[in-house]
Amino acid sequence: MQAIVNMRTHIGEKPFSCELCGKAFAYQNQVMIHMRTHTGEKPFSCKVCGKAFANRNNAMQHMRTHTGEKPFSCEICGKASSHKNQAMLHMRTHTGEKPFSCEICGKAFAQKNQATQHMRTHTGEKPFSCEICGKAFARQTCATMHMRTHTGEKPFSCKVCGKAFADRSNAMQHMRTHTGERPFSCKVCCKAFAYQRNLTEHMRTHTGEKNFDCKVCGKVFAYQNYLSVHMRTHTGEKPFSCKVCGKAFAYPNHVARHMQTHTGEKPFSCKVCGKAFGRKTCLMTHMRTHTGEKPFPCEVCGKAFAYKYQATVHMQTHTGEKPFSCEICGKAFAKKNQAMVHIRTHTA
Incomplete structure (x- = not known):
């Protein structure tokens, strides 16, 4: 009799069906477990947190979240997993196996749920909708995160400073502000960043890309x-x-x-004479009175000046330009103060 029952795994025979939805199973106990999806019965509960499960195996697997037990290890890298299916999925990162492919574009995936989610990019299907505003999503996780914009729930908190987040990935990224971890590095200059988006932006300084x-x-x-x-x-x-x-x-x-x-604040002070300035640029300009630096040379004769306006005024000795004229008699001057002095000869 047992041999006949075992044969069903090979021949695909499923003699037991659900009276409510008609789904067929190879074994009677599978029907009993399936019925709980209709009745909502969850007879197996966690002794630590009280969470209930319809399946004994699920309850046992859940217990590992409390005990930290990870009995399934990778034969290649030794990474341990709490569930057998996690270990199987992990192995595909080594083998490159992608057994689930898209029927439309042929793109392959390591996990079945990834293939299912990908199909929605073709069909446009969004089966998960918000009960409050009706917004629809292609993924359950996206719908769950969206709900938190309504409820304000932030279930992921920082163990260092207590700051709470609605999204686990945001909480993990925040931890880098405490650890100083910078896992994303530039292949050109080796500069490291805490976030991928910062590295992407930085790369434009090398490529010159301007989108x-x-x-x-x-x-x-x-x-x-x-x-x-x-x-x-x-x-x-x-x-x-x-x-x-x-x-x-x-x-x-x-x-x-x-x-x-x-x-009246002047936060930038000269270390030589103590004079204070409101702007850093003003301090830098002032420092030339101490250093003697003259960064603005004349393109004609080479004479250098400490300030740009001095070089501009000097150039007029070469060009003959006189941009300041008297509004009364029209006489022109190279410097503004010369024009102002002249104006007084008319008003005196």
């Missing part, structure tokens, strides 16, 4: 945020305002700089 172009002037940018900031030069948008006087600015650093006109 974001301004529809108004055609200027191109490597990053979307650079383009968004640039667009303010066209729209005139000034989203950052001073809390004291209400003056608006296009960039946050301009607000911070403006605030110094109210506070």
